[in-house]
Amino acid sequence: MSDPKADYKDTVFLPKTDFPMKAGLANKEPAILERWQKIGLYEKLREARDGNEKFIFHDGPPYANGNIHIGHSLNKTLKDLVVRSQNLLGKDAPFVPGWDCHGLPIEWKIEEQYRKKKRNKDEVPASEFRAECREYADNWVNVQREEFKRLGVLAQWDKPYLTMDYGAEAVIVTELLKFAEAGQLYRGA
Known part of the structure; x- marks a missing residue:
């Protein structure tokens, strides 16, 4: 029978280490991300893979209309996993994040603000409404970008694709014009 007063810690021979017993990730993660930014990790990876087989x-994109949620987190980290694995296989696999900056989710948020101020959307000039939507989306792109960075996602954060970029909008209008000129654009129910 064992002695209940015995101290068995001296009988377990674990290796000695300088690693702390607690990870403290909430404090360490920002420093790790800052280091990645400082050394240009994403850019170095792009340079190292330049000329290799492409993986696009x-x-x-998520809508730029609020803080990220668990669905965004899962989605973006899985995408990061796919791109990183392709980079580890030696492929040139850039990750260009994007945001959908148009549509009802963003317009609805602006309309909610109007309702709080007892303002009628139909009395607001369309150009003013669109400018407010653009400003709103731009704000949330910046917020979400920082939230995604905090997840440790490696991407081309400084030059994402945004549906509200004037160049992207011009391409859409050009393509729509091609449909119209070919007689393929019609109104119907």
Whole structure:
């Protein structure tokens, strides 16, 4: 029978280490991300893979209309995993994040603000409404970008694709014009 007063810690021979017993990730993660930014990790990876077989990943973008949620987190980290694995396989796999800056989710948020101020959307000039939507989306792109960075996602954060970029909008209008000129654009129910 064992002695209940015995101290068995001296009988377990674990290796000695300088690692702390607690990870403290909430404090360490920002420093790790800052180091990655400082050394230009993403840019170095792009340079190292330049000229290799391409792997292009098209990021289906979230709406720029609020803080990220668990769905965004899962989605973006899985995308990061795919792109990183392709980079580890030696492919040139850039990750260009994007945001959908148009549509009802953003317009609805602006309309909610109007309702709080007892303002009628139909009395607001369209150009003013669109400018407010653009400003709103731009704000949330910046917020979400920082939230995604905090998840440790490596991407081309300084030059994302945004549906509200004037160049992207011009391409859409040009393509729409091609449909119209070919007689393929019609109004119907």
